[in-house]
Amino acid sequence: MQDATATVRARLMTWAARLREPFATKARRRRMLTAYTFMLPSLVVLAVFMFYPLVRAAWLSLTNYAFFGSSHFIGLGNYVQLVHDPQFWGDLVNTVYYAGVTTPVSVALALALALLLNRQRLPGRGILRAAIFVPAVVSLAVAAIPFRLMFTPSIGFATFWLARLGIHTSDWLTSQTLAMPAVIIVGIWKNVGFYMVIYIAGLQTIPREFYEAATIDGASPWARFRRITLPLLSNTTMFVTIIAAIASFQAFDQIFVMTGGGPAFSTETLVMLIYREGFSNFQMGYASAIGYVLLLIILVLSLLQMRFFNRRIVRY
């Protein structure tokens, strides 16, 4: 008994000593003061506009706060309501549909374009790369405006020429089956050039000798791609896939402009649901709960990315 108390006391003493250590000498105190002074502006901003809202969102998600009117603690009520809310499940399915198509198609197209535009003797490849990259620098919300008009039948360029080619489509944006593909196309259009550039950087890290050796050995282009390019690009592919997935789970801009989540909520994503519940219906507690579901999804994807980053250095 006596011994146990002594051990605890000894441990507390070492902890206290360790805590006091940074403050022990004047030089150390000054060093710490300097460092935290440097970080002060960022830390204040992060505390006030990041961590405090995060905690407040967690608290809000446990209340029935509705902006106008009183607020009551309802425990996990919002989360229980979510589980039984067909709207939430519908929007979750929409989000997964959007991400599930946008992510692999963007990545595959980006890889194909990178392979195409990484050829040594291709004339004008810089201009072609730049042209394909342009959507990455323009506002998705603004770029979605011409897309919306292109899909509008009364002036619709796309619908008119498709009809000329014998493909008769209805109004894409008011069709429950075609509206989602339309916003997916715009999502892919926006990011494919960006991912392509990352892929080109990945391609340039592969030593040319590998290809030369394989060519001498008579490997076909497909074999070279399958046995050299693809395995050596696996890190890049993983990175691009995860950032593409994270971006597509947060889809909002072009959907807001093109369909507003309609028709009949067929293009409403989780972020749009947060926006609608929080800022149209003012169900802010409920919106916060949906926010935390989104946070969970993104967190899992980010942790996958982190894990991968730590194993990133694959050398051949």
Next chain:
Amino acid sequence: MLQSPAAPEQSRRLAVLPGLPRRASRRPRRSFTAVFGTGWALAVGIAAALVVIFPLVWMLATSLKPEAQIITAHPGLFPTQITWSNYAQAWTAIDFPRLLLNTTIFAGGVTVLSLTFDSLTAYALARLDFPGKNVMFVLILITLMLPFQVNLVPLFLELTSFHWINTYQGLILPRATNAFGIFFLRQFFLSIPKEVEDAARIDGASDFKIYRKIILPMSFPAVLTLGLFHFMYNWNDLLWPLIVSTSSSMYTLSSGLALFLGSHVILYGLVMAGSVMAIVPMVVAFVLVQRRFVESIATSGLR
């Protein structure tokens, strides 16, 4: 492992062929296929580039058409007569100068503040040694993993209680530091050798002086790149200004145009002209710094 039917055959070829002597006769045929392949690649590349920029070209072409040429049963791509009246109308109808001013102050303010705060923090994390450094770094890394949409509601309530809705500080200050920016600059600052500051230290220069006179100038390319990203990201953003700006005098280009489209009987030419004016600054900036921009994404692999 899943393999296409052709794959085992190819791996056999790969396995067998290393022992074989090199066949000189293959060379001419390869150069023919190389030429042929380049032509083919060029055609596909041009086609892809045209598809990608087509919506933007169409937007530009439509903005120059009179309304009667836009709403027609036979829409052509190019205007048969060019009119600038859409631009003149858009300029006043959506109060374009105001949107441009708001967007510039918002994106510019965030960029300046965030570059300052991010670089100060990055300096401490990269070049100073102090207790709690790892905790701070991990804390900042964690914020990188959080979707900002989770904070929309509490931030709106917070700004409401500060009476900061529809103000520039409400738009700018919550974005005045950026975890990605801190991380990005920290990596760059770490790569600067310790020796460069030794002479200054011996002369008794303070940390702030070393940061200001040595580290920042040496990191100019990284700071510029990050500045471009901050500026572009905020210039283009929709959701955040949508939440903070509820009055039309505080809209940004993205939110102003998006809401204009939602609330009016659409004059297509006018909307297209407004859209062109909204994206032209970014496209021009991109063309000017294109090489650096693409390279820096390639080397840092970001966002």
